[in-house]
Amino acid sequence: GIAGLSCAITLRKAGHEVVIAERYQFFREVGLGFVIMPNGLAALDAIGVGRTVRDNGCMLQQAILQDVQGNTIKSDAIPDCLGIKRSRIIDALNALLPQDIFVTGFHFSHFNFNASGKAIEAVSEDGKTLAADLFVAADGANSFTRNLLFPEHKLRQTNI
Secondary structure, X not given: OHHHHHHHHHHHHOOOOOOEEEOOOOOOOOOOEEEEOHHHHHHHHXXXXXXXXXXXXXXXXXXXXXXXXXXXXXXXXXXXXXXXXXXXXXXXXXXXXXHHHEEEOOOEEEEEEOOOOOEEEEEEOOOOEEEOOXXXXXXXXXXXXXXXXXXXXXXXXXXX
């Protein structure tokens, strides 16, 4: 996803060797769109995809929230924001990464730990392993990895 790819780009720019273990064989297009605020655009500029993202999105001036009958519930100005499909952001990020760093079809199961309790290998459901000094779990809000490592910390609604 966006967070994992962004993290990989940033780590590579800092000189780290990166491997991305991806559950799927390819990136699936899902029908999601984003409204990216100016600070998000600045973050995309910092990792080198800001121009590409802007070229593939649409600058927005206003957000209108409507009910199912089309009645306006709320309307707000949103200057300097960009509307874009998720897949376009994924494509822009992918273009900055060499494709040989992707291990696709890696269905994460658990970590192997050393005697001091440090994770040293990620293990897939079919027993394949990836060794590393650092693991970054970017598996979303319903993170399997978080639930595995911290089962007592459940998601809770923040209403932000």
